[in-house]
Amino acid sequence: xxxxxxxxxxxxxxxxxxxxxxxxxxxxxxxxxxxxxxxxxxxxxxxxxxxxxxxxxxxxxxxxxxxxxxxxxxxxxxxxxxxxxxxxxxxxxxxxxxxxxxxxxxxxxxxxxxxxxxxxxxxxxxxxxxxxxxxxxxxxxxxxxxxxxxxxxxxxxxxxxxxxxxxxxxxxxxxxxxxxxxxxxxxxxxxxxxxxxxxxxxxxxxxxxxxxxxxxxxxxxxxxxxxxxxxxxxxxxxxxxxxxxxxxxxxxxxxxxxxxxxxxxxxxxxxxxxxxxxxxxxxxxxxxxxxxxxxxxxxxxxxxxxxxxxxxxxxxxxxxxxxxxxxxxxxxxxxxxxxxxxx
Amino acid sequence: xxxxxxxxxxxxxxxxxxxxxxxxxxxxxxxxxxxxxxxxxxxxxxxxxxxxxxxxxxxxxxxxxxxxxxxxxxxxxxxxxxxxxxxxxxxxxxxxxxxxxxxxxxxxxxxxxxxxxxxxxxxxxxxxxxxxxxxxxxxxxxxxxxxxxxxxxxxxxxxxxxxxxxxxxxxxxxxxxxxxxxxxxxxxxxxxxxxxxxxxxxxxxxxxxxxxxxxxxxxxxxxxxxxxxxxxxxxxxxxxxxxxxxxxxxxxxxxxxx
Numbered sequence: 360x361x362x363x364x365x366x367x368x369x370x371x372x373x374x375x376x377x378x379x380x381x382x383x384x385x386x387x388x389x390x391x392x393x394x395x396x397x398x399x400x401x402x403x404x405x406x407x408x409x410x411x412x413x414x415x416x417x418x419x420x421x422x423x424x425x426x427x428x429x430x431x432x433x434x435x436x437x438x439x440x441x442x443x444x445x446x447x448x449x450x451x452x453x454x455x456x457x458x459x460x461x462x463x464x465x466x467x468x469x470x471x472x473x474x475x476x477x478x479x480x481x482x483x484x485x486x487x488x489x490x491x492x493x494x495x496x497x498x499x500x501x502x503x504x505x506x507x508x509x510x511x512x513x514x515x516x517x518x519x520x521x522x523x524x525x526x527x528x529x530x531x532x533x534x535x536x537x538x539x540x541x542x543x544x545x546x547x548x549x550x551x552x553x554x555x556x557x558x559x560x561x562x563x564x565x566x567x568x569x570x571x572x573x574x575x576x577x578x579x580x581x582x583x584x585x586x587x588x589x590x591x592x593x594x595x596x597x598x599x600x601x602x603x604x605x606x607x608x609x610x611x612x613x614x615x616x617x618x619x620x621x622x623x624x625x626x627x628x629x630x631x632x633x634x635x636x637x638x639x640x641x642x643x644x645x646x647x648x649x650x651x652x653x654x655x656x657x658x659x660x661x662x663x664x665x666x667x668x669x670x671x672x673x674x675x676x677x678x679x680x681x682x683x684x685x686x687x688x689x690x691x692x693x694x695x696x697x698x699x700x701x702x
Numbered sequence: 703x704x705x706x707x708x709x710x711x712x713x714x715x716x717x718x719x720x721x722x723x724x725x726x727x728x729x730x731x732x733x734x735x736x737x738x739x740x741x742x743x744x745x746x747x748x749x750x751x752x753x754x755x756x757x758x759x760x761x762x763x764x765x766x767x768x769x770x771x772x773x774x775x776x777x778x779x780x781x782x783x784x785x786x787x788x789x790x791x792x793x794x795x796x797x798x799x800x801x802x803x804x805x806x807x808x809x810x811x812x813x814x815x816x817x818x819x820x821x822x823x824x825x826x827x828x829x830x831x832x833x834x835x836x837x838x839x840x841x842x843x844x845x846x847x848x849x850x851x852x853x854x855x856x857x858x859x860x861x862x863x864x865x866x867x868x869x870x871x872x873x874x875x876x877x878x879x880x881x882x883x884x885x886x887x888x889x890x891x892x893x894x895x896x897x898x899x900x901x902x903x904x905x906x907x908x909x910x911x912x913x914x915x916x917x918x919x920x921x922x923x924x925x926x927x928x929x930x931x932x933x934x935x936x937x938x939x940x941x942x943x944x945x946x947x948x949x950x951x952x953x954x955x956x957x958x959x960x
Contacts, residue, residue, distance in 0.1 A: 521793040521794045617716075
């Protein structure tokens with residue numbers, strides 16, 4: 360599956376199979392040739408003749424290079440960036456050299472293009488085009504980051520939705536009021552889920568959302584799910600990425616609490632430490648480590664979102680710990696920089 | 703089964719509201735298809751305890767449950783002398799549903815609808831050929847928590863964690879725990895495949911629990927080579943280790959120590 364990360368606009372080495380890239384290269388190199396003709400020509404009238412003369416040399420070279428680069432594109436994309444760039448520049452310089460030699464052999468050139476100048480011109484043109492594509496990729500990357508953010512933002516498991524609806528249906532006849540509250544909470548939950556994921560949210564909202572989510576889980580699991588909240592000295596208006604904790608809670612319930620017949624306690628700690636906000640989430644787990652691919656995916660997902668929001672300033676650390684009295688627990692610790700809510 | 707009598711139903715689900723919902727719906731369905739909820743259970747183990755006590759016609763089984771999941775419960779039910787009909791009830795599990803469709807296993811989707819439930823009750827009344835254990839085994843994601851065997855018409859459950867070793871005889875495999883042994887109607891090869899993490903082969907006909915091996919002792923010498931024996935926790939007699947398996951068993955024991 361092609362992900363948005365590998366789009367041709369995003370990669371610093373352009374994919375030369377792309378028609379857009381080819382067109383831009385053709386136009387760019389011809390623009391350079393036109394500029395060179397302007398410099399070489401005696402006057403404005405001479406410009407067209409000079410350009411045609413230069414074209415006889417530039418066009419075949421350009422087409423040849425594009426053909427080779429298009430064929431070699433998969434190889435180039437798999438190479439490290441520096442090597443790929445050197446390869447493109449080297450190819451342009453070398454082919455310029457050979458073509459100048461061939462032209463001279465056929466006697467087509469007046470001999471005023473020296474080998475050194477030909478190679479330099481080819482190499483320079485290639486380097487300029489690469490620089491242009493790199494700048495263009497950088498200009499596009501915020502859009503890509505945004506798209507990635509949208510893709511990464513938590514989606515609630517269908518398992519949770521259907522089980523919650525089923526639980527509400529089970530309550531309607533015996534406890535209509537509780538069923539009402541539960542449906543209201545479910546509606547509220549989905550309102551938050553459909554919010555724009557690109558904005559940071561006040562921590563107080565995120566905590567309220569977590570409480571609502573856990574209330575719904577409690578509806579199904581009853582006494583099996585116990586939650587131990589510890590929110591200490593945390594400024595309520597700190598901005599955090601939206602829905603950062605919900606996927607972790609969902610995993611803690613799904614992989615931690617549900618497989619235990621007698622249930623367990625979920626520990627949630629929020630504390631301020633110097634200039635950062637520490638969040639700790641601990642859940643008990645069945646002693647046998649079970650394949651929880653979903654769990655690792657959620658954690659990798661949140662780690663990437665933290666990177667997009669905070670770059671290197673945020674940390675996420677997750678591990679399974681064996682307890683001295685037997686059994687084990689799963690801990691997720693997050694540290695994010697304290698940052699005022701942006702206006 | 704007489705069509706006039708009410709179908710006796712057992713509901714197995716770990717979530718109380720989900721059980722309440724099925725109870726309500728079954729009460730609604732009784733006008734069209736006579737049924738009576740005779741018991742409820744919160745997991746597979748408790749359900750088997752109920753099934754040992756009384757005759758049940760239909761079991762509605764949730765798939766994801768602690769202690770013993772729905773698939774394992776169905777596997778034990780399929781070994782019973784007169785198994786009740788089993789209908790799975792699940793919220794969302796696309797991989798299992800595909801397999802169910804493929805094997806014509808009956809299931810209901812949560813939230814369950816009355817019309818579908820009535821149809822399932824009708825079907826359970828008409829035919830109740832149990833799904834073969836082999837098919838269910840292919841649906842189970844992990845290993846079973848219990849093995850089951852028959853003794854004097856009763857279904858006995860042996861927790862896998864209690865088994866010290868499994869021994870293949872001429873016709874049967876016996877499971878040995880610290881207290882006693884059970885005769886199983888399964889093949890040693892299949893058990894070895896399913897519980898590869900827990901058990902290791904000592905020789906042709908014995909699988910030992912890795913964590914139960916406490917020591918090795920020297921036995922006699924055959925053809926100039928030492929015959930080793932494994933000492934298992936709570937088992938008085940040491941078990942011989944074949945020459946071919948000895949390097950593997952030794953390596954596994956060393957790994958377990960580290």
